[in-house]
Amino acid sequence: MAEILKGAAAAAALDEKTAEAVHLLKIRGITPTLGILRVGERPDDVAYERAAVKRCEKLGIAVRLVTLPAAVMQGALMAQIAMLNSDSNVHGVLMFRPLPAQLDEVSACEALMPVKDVDGITSGSAAALYTGAGKGFAPCTAEAVIALLEHYGVVIEGKNAVIVGRSLVIGRPVSMLMLAKHATVTVCHSRTRNLAELTRRADIVIAAIGKTESLTADCFAPGQVVIDVGINYSESKRKLVGDVDFDAVAPLVGAISPVPAGVGAVTTAILAKHVVLAAGGIV
C-alpha cells in the first residue's frame, strides 16, 4: 500500500512559517490582508472561500470580502477591483473564476494590480512563471503540488514528471514549476494518444484533468508518486473523488495524495503565504 500524502501535514508546516512572518509584520504595524472578490454563489467558490477565511483567521491574516451578484455588469466589477487595488491595506486579492459569461474575465484579471496578484491570474504573473524571471506568484494550487511533494521529501530534480492536463490554472503552471525544479516534464492532454503508456513510465504523475477517476490502475506502475489535483463529485459514490481511481491505484504505487485532504488542503496555506509575502513578510 502506498504512502498517503495527506495535505494537512504539509499545510501545517507551511502555516508555522507563515504565522511567524505574520507576527513579525504585526510588530511593524502591518496586518496582512487578503481581499476576496466573489461573483455569484457557486458552491465550489463558497467552500474554498470558507476554507481560506478559516485559515487566514487562524494565522492572523485579515480578510476583506467583496461579493457581487451573479448578474453584475462589468463596470461594477471593475469598480470593485479598482477599490481593492487602491486600498493600501489590502495586500493580496483572490478573485474567483470563471466569472459569469456576461463578464470579460481577461479585462478583469488584467485590471488587478500585479503586486496583489496572489493567485497568479495576471499576464505579468504568467510571464514570470514562464520565463522564470521577474516578479509574480504562481497559481496557489499549482504551487501546492510542489509544496506537497517537497514536504514529503520527494526528489523532483532529474525525475520524469508526467502532467495530465494543460489548463492555465494547474497543468501549465505546474509544468513550469516542475521544469524550474529540474524535472523532465511531459504535458499530456485530451489529444494525447498513448496516455496510459506515458503515465506508466513516469516517476511522478500529476493528474489535473477534472475527469472523475479517469486515471485507472493501468495508467500506473509500482514506486510512482501520484499527485491528484482533481476534485470531482462522484454521483455513484456520493462523495468527492479525484481524477485518479484511488482505491485501485493506491495499492499499486509508491505514494499518492488523497482527494479530499490532499492538494486541496495545501492550497489555502499557499494562498496565506502569498498574502504575507505580498505584505512584505519573509516566509
Next chain:
Amino acid sequence: MAEILKGAAAAAALDEKTAEAVHLLKIRGITPTLGILRVGERPDDVAYERAAVKRCEKLGIAVRLVTLPAAVMQGALMAQIAMLNSDSNVHGVLMFRPLPAQLDEVSACEALMPVKDVDGITSGSAAALYTGAGKGFAPCTAEAVIALLEHYGVVIEGKNAVIVGRSLVIGRPVSMLMLAKHATVTVCHSRTRNLAELTRRADIVIAAIGKTESLTADCFAPGQVVIDVGINYSESKRKLVGDVDFDAVAPLVGAISPVPAGVGAVTTAILAKHVVLAAGGIV
C-alpha cells in the same frame, strides 16, 4: 535515407504570402519597416543581420539599422529603443541578444513597445505564448520550427514531441507552440537522466541545446521527424553543424532538417512575416 527538410522551400512558400501582403500594404501607402538594434559586432549577429536585411529587401520591407558600440552604456541604448518606439514608420524591432554584460537586458527588452516586439522578447509576448491568449509574437526561431514541420506536412496533433533544451529563445517557446498544436510535449534538458531513451520514443524530436552533434544515433529511431535548431561551429569539421550528428542519424530516421539550410533558413522569413503583420498586413 531520411527526407531532408530543407528550409529554403518552406521560406519561399512563406515569402510568397508575405510579398503579397507587402504589396497590399504599399497600395495603402504603408512601407513595412524593420528596425534592427545591434550592440557590438558579434559574428553571429552580423551574419543573421545580413540574412534578415537581404530577405527584407527582396520582399520590399524597409530596414532601419541602428548599431551601437559594444561598450555602450544603458542610457544610450534606452534612448535608441525609445527612438524606435516613437517612430511610427518603424513597425517591428529586432534587438540582438545577449547584450554585453554591462547592460541590463531585462530593462532593455521591457522598454520595447509590445506591438513592435516581432521577435517575442517582451514579457507581454511571453505571457501571450504561455497563456495562448492576448497579443504577441513568438520568437522567430521557435515559430520557424513549426513552419518547417507544417510546410512538409508533418502532423503535429496527437504526436509525441520531445524538445531537447528549455531556453527562452527556443526550448520553452517551441514547447508552447507544439502544445498549442496539440502535440504531447516532453521538455528535456541538462538534468534529464534518460535522454536517449526519451528521444527514441518520440514521433518528433526538436534539438535545441547548442551542443555540437551531441545527439547521436542511439538517440533516434526509424520513422522519426528530427528538427535540428542547433548552430555550432565544429572545429574538427571546420564547418557549421547542428546539435544532431547528421551523418549518423540521417540514414536512420524518417526526416531530418539539415544545418545549415534547415530551420535557420526559415527564421528570417518568419521575421519578415511578423514585421508585415505588425504593420497591419494580413499574411
